[in-house]
Amino acid sequence: MEAESRQWTAALVVIGDEILSGRTQDLNVAQVAVWLNQHGIRLAEVRIVPDDLNRIAETVNALRAAHDYLFTTGGIGPTHDDITVDAMAAAFGVPVVVHPDARRILEDYYRDRPGGLTDARLRMARVPQGAELIPNPSSGAPGVKMGNVYILAGVPYIAASMLEALAGKLEGGRPVVSVTVGARAPESDVADLLRETEAANPGVAIGSYPFFREGRYGANFVIRSEDGELAKRTGEELARRLREEGYEPVAGGI
Numbered sequence: 001m002e003a004e005s006r007q008w009t010a011a012l013v014v015i016g017d018e019i020l021s022g023r024t025q026d027l028n029v030a031q032v033a034v035w036l037n038q039h040g041i042r043l044a045e046v047r048i049v050p051d052d053l054n055r056i057a058e059t060v061n062a063l064r065a066a067h068d069y070l071f072t073t074g075g076i077g078p079t080h081d082d083i084t085v086d087a088m089a090a091a092f093g094v095p096v097v098v099h100p101d102a103r104r105i106l107e108d109y110y111r112d113r114p115g116g117l118t119d120a121r122l123r124m125a126r127v128p129q130g131a132e133l134i135p136n137p138s139s140g141a142p143g144v145k146m147g148n149v150y151i152l153a154g155v156p157y158i159a160a161s162m163l164e165a166l167a168g169k170l171e172g173g174r175p176v177v178s179v180t181v182g183a184r185a186p187e188s189d190v191a192d193l194l195r196e197t198e199a200a201n202p203g204v205a206i207g208s209y210p211f212f213r214e215g216r217y218g219a220n221f222v223i224r225s226e227d228g229e230l231a232k233r234t235g236e237e238l239a240r241r242l243r244e245e246g247y248e249p250v251a252g253g254i
Contacts, residue, residue, distance in 0.1 A: 008172045009044040010036050011063040015074035015084055016154060017051045027156040028073040035163045040172030040226075041069060051075060056087035064091075064149050069170065074154030076144070078120040088146055089128035099127045102142050109140030135165040177228040179235035182250035183242045184218040186210075193241060194221065201234045203227055218250055 012032050018024040026048070033043040044067060049055050056075075064070040075084030089096045102125035110117045124141035127133070134143030134150065138161035144151040150166065152159040183190075187208050198206045204225040211218055221238060225231040239249065 006173055008041040008069075009067045010041050010069040010071060011045040011047070011067045012043060013056070013059055013063065013070065013072040014046065014048045014154075015051065015056060015072055016048075017081075019048055019074070020050055026073075028152075028154070028159050031156065031160055032071055032073070032152075032163070036069075036172075037175050039167075039170055040174050041170065042176070051081050051083060053083050053087045053090060056084060057091040060088060060091040060149060064147065068148065070149045071152060072149065073152045073159050076124065076141070076151060076153055078118075078123050082123065084151060085126050085128060085144065088131075088144070088149065088151060092128055092130075092146060094129040096126050097129045098122070098125045099131065099133060102127065102133055105133075105140055105142060134162050137161050137165065174226040176224050176226055177231045179223045179231045181221045181223070181235050181239045181242065182218065183221070183239075183247040184216055184250060185242060185245075185247040186217050187219050190219075190221075190242070190245070190247070193245070194238075197234065197238050197241065201230065201237070203230050204234045206234075206238070220250075 012029060014026055014028060016024070019026050029046055036043050045063065047059055047063070049059050060070065060072070072084060072088075075082050075087075086096055103122065106121060106125050107117050110121060127144050128146050130146070132145040134145055134152070136142045136153070136158060138158045139153075141153070143153065143162040152162045187210050194206050194208060198204060204223050207222045207224070209220045209222065211220065223231050223235045223238065225234070243249065
């Protein structure tokens with residue numbers, strides 16, 4: 001019973017100067033969050049850090065100690081500024097080595113490709129000593145697992161492929177179920193109603209997300225719970241009370 005009620009958490013470190021400069025728009029936060037929720041793990045914290053070895057190592061050590069899992073995206077490619085592996089090794093206090101299985105994977109992947117396995121491409125076989133590999137069906141170069149830290153590629157479709165390879169391999173709780181109720185109701189008008197509904201239904205959390213469409217204000221109220229039936233009942237109750245108060249429902253709500 002204790003295992004069922006435990007809340008598993010993870011953090012995500014997005015690594016890269018290109019994210020902080022705005023040149024590249026990050027897409028990994030959303031897909032990592034969705035994937036984690038499917039495994040009953042809540043993404044509790046996200047940090048974006050530059051390509052700075054010390055900053056990465058400090059952030060990794062802080063977050064891996066604070067959460068059950070830590071994921072990182074970015075900085076494991078073939079170029080000189082891909083320093084995530086080096087930073088991870090510094091965080092764990094171990095040297096960087098070429099993983100023999102990673103080297104074999106890259107040799108096979110590049111055998112019939114122009115240029116073959118160059119020194120630059122071989123950088124993608126480097127791991128902190130003692131690390132395990134995360135399969136990468138998309139582009140050959142594997143991800144890396146070190147303790148409770150999972151090092152993924154920054155390219156979203158490759159990161160997604162690595163997450164698929166991890167499916168079912170992490171311990172977690174129950175996924176959080178979300179139910180959305182939409183209404184033409186300004187948040188300030190229904191704040192007390194939302195608070196009362198949440199208090200009357202222990203085990204749910206209600207978030208409010210305003211919108212402005214077709215010249216009118218409204219909001220989507222999202223009910224979240226690990227108990228799917230409870231989330232549904234609470235959503236139905238909230239939708240009924242909003243109708244009774246005279247607020248028009250909007251498409252997508254209950």
